[in-house]
Amino acid sequence: MTARYCGSSLYIGLYPRMGPFGPVKELMGRIATDYLGKDQACLLFITQNSAQACRDFALSDNRKEIKCEHGEVQVRAFDGHVRIWATCFPAVKMRAVMPYWQDPGTGISSRIAQDVLAEYSSLKEVESRMVDLLNTRPTEHRPAKVKSGDVFLYQTGMAAIYRLHGYLQNSSLQPGSTVLFGFAFHSSPNVYREYSSNFKWLGRGDEQQLKELEEYCSTEAGSGRPVQSVWIEFPTNPNLKCVELKRLRALADKFGFLLVVDDTISSFCNVDLLGIADVLVTSLTKSFSGYADVMGGSVVLNPNAKQYELLKALCDKNFVNEYYSKDAEVMERNSRDYLQRSKTLNDNALALARYLYEVASDASSPITKIGYPGVGPDEAIYLAFMRPASSEFQPGFGCLLNIEFESVETTIAFYDDLKVHDGPHLGAPLTLALPYVKVIHRDDVAWVEECGLNERMIRISVGLEETKDLLDAFKEALEAANAAKSRGPLEKAINPMGP
Template sequence: MSAKIETEFGCAIPPASRHAITFHLPLWSNLLRFAALDPELLGRLKSPYPRMMLTTDVKDLAAAILKHIGAAEDQMLFIFPSPTSAVECKDFATDPKRGEIVVPPEEISIRVFDLQLRLYTVSFPAARYLTFYHFWLNAGTGISSRLAEECLDSINLLRQVIDDSVPPPKVELSPTHGQIQKRIASLLERAPVGPPREAKVSLEDVYLFQSGMAAIYGLHRYLLKKQNGGSVLFGYAFHSTPHVFDDFGPNFKLFALGNEQLDELETYLASETREGRKVQAIWTEFPTVPLITTPDLGRLRKLADKYRSLLIVDDTVGSFCNVDVLGVADIVVTSLTKSFSGYADVMAGSAVLNPSGSRYIELKSMFQELYRNDLANSDAVVLEHNSRDYLARSKILNSNTLRLVEYIQTKAADPTSTVSKVFYVTTSPSLPFYKERMRPATADFTPGYGCLFSFEFDTVDAMAAFYDNANVHIGPHLGAHLTIVQPYTKGTYGRDLAAVEPYGLRETQMRIAPGLENIELLLKDFEKGLVAADATRVKET
């Protein structure tokens, strides 16, 4: 077994840098409080996930700006690097769709400030925090922790911009942006699947964002501005994704069961077409979170072509190195925060246009008109450095994940075990659809099945025992250097479990994101938790 984990509650996994994006949540009792959004517990998280809660640097910068303007003590403030995000945050809060938590426009103030760069702030009464929090969480466009630190270092330069005609400070993009774009373009064209493409991805086809959700939100908003059509999400997805489609736009339809609902999807698309309502895009994850099922991209491509919808694929879990979805997708979106970065200390996302797609020219024009690169230079430098060993790390992540899956699958097949099911690409009936898009092996890399899986216990008691005894970090992330597990459904939907149960999400499911540790030690770390879980069944009898 590995050395006993000594990471304290609420702290980041080692090496716990200033801008780490993880936190460790030991003890099942803490998980229950976290799921219930216990404010006292949340307030003790020293290293929160940046979209989930404001980091220390972001909070300190907001406090400095509030002090600068002499704001009342009951005021809060969100900071954005983009004027569009500030305006959209206000629009979100004042939209009647917010229902009981809608905020009157007169309670919101947008201000502009200059330091070494221009910032845009949205201030509001602290009592209205919940409304604005939903935008911060799901849009993912807020200021990064690293950029906030830079601003704090030059806080003496802070001044409010009253005259809109005053030009902002000039900030040149770091060359590392281009290096990242070039790396992603190269990975997307590496060992392609299918016949030769008409055009290859260039770095100009790769658009960077400050988080994975910012890529999804930004692209969705661009399409709304151009088409104002409905959206389809095929297969269940990471929890913030459906919120973006539901909160913004006229019509959103979820086909949470994926391939089982292909015929229903076609019926829906035909109906919308007859009624004159355009479905601007079909979105899907490849594979999906958290049940790791793979959509039939071939069928989705045919439906998208037939009904003039875009097909947008999130390949974060499958990852560039393992799967090639560009041959069927119009746009590929990726959370670069995960395995591409790999060290849990920077947020970023990307959207890549398929230059061989039938609507490439249209999409290129849209990005040229609406896109703005808000990924901070300092974040880009870290991301570029982290991603240099992406292929080498991915080889280990693939291997460790498959070994763990095979081990836990033997438990699921054992009638005396409390493990009832394993969810992974290789254990799913949808495996053939993954293999269709799996890259061929090359001399330097053999593709695998990704770095995320889930498994299910018979009872909550068994899961709680595993939680308290497995020698692993517990928290919300994947693709990192160390293994992180999470009771995904319980922790994410703890107050609304009934709503997601029809989609196959259950509170007894544990999501596993293996890291780079020695696999033999890692197997022992899991065995410790599974033995404790199985002991709950002995007590029952």
């Protein structure tokens, strides 16, 4: 460091490790202005490990005078001339974070900043928050953590399923059948059926079908056609069943198939499924985005899976980025309050499910069954994968539930009087209701009944409203259902849901 007098002022030529200046300071300022929002700042690094270490430093109890809180510090990634990682925090907390730049000396160099600034118009944020969340509070120790290179983003959740399934079908990995175990969102089996060399759907996903799956795997293997992959939703949509994941993992290890789990309904802030799944697929359109104004999907590889190296090479070879940068920007912005929203969704859904579960326990009630992993027989299965709670977030059971009625008449009366919005989406700010089977499976009602669903089911995606307001709306609709039940079938109105 050198000093010289110029007139009456002292100018100091700072050593770059002592503090961001010149192009580094300019780049940090532009990223803060363009991506982080008002009164935010960042320090920039060339690796995720350094940025994460900076975050840990900022949150350490050793920062006694000015300490950052967990919700204030984030690690985010940007692609431009090179990939850079930003540790982001409130500008007023700079003094708490700056020592990490000064002492370890792992910040970006002036030349890196110059190169990124020269092509700044091409800079775009890439998803890193998912990586942080997936590695947060796992249910068990795992040697390898998810890295950004293990996450592949797609235009929609279905695009993620379609692309991954296509990679597998056209690969040199163990060829053979695609199996869907348990019920699923209706577009998923359409993809497996249309684009598989052989497809089998075990729609109930119960104990009997676990045995059937084992027999099928054994038969196929004996015929030289080993099962390639088994796909499941956890919980299933719309009946909210929790399939026996540990039993499926044991079968996957025995027969060598890939276990692919769709965690859209539970949401990965609530559950940790990377101890079970070889691959996670998620519709980010739902709870992760939360505002119903952008679509997206992801494939996440489990770095501890037996076939990870083969899967990583397969995805790296085939993946083409088709996710528009502006969609990614909206998705990232929406996801900033993912944890806060998820807590409200969890709390509202559990309160509503508990109320309806109690109502259904009365033999005179028009409600016969509630589907929700937080109440009923599947709770223990779900809890085995729930992330541990922390001061930052209390995991829950997700936003989706279903209500089954004792007759079509009471179903209609309840649905017509329920003062929430209609729609097939989930994870949105507003509560949505849908007679799912009648709308989505009206042409194959008989078959879905074999899987435990029927046209007397109303699917509910709980929103962010006040809990009391939600409960009041459902209590009012229940009064209409009770009235319809007391009238009996002879006085029923014309079925507005069709014949």
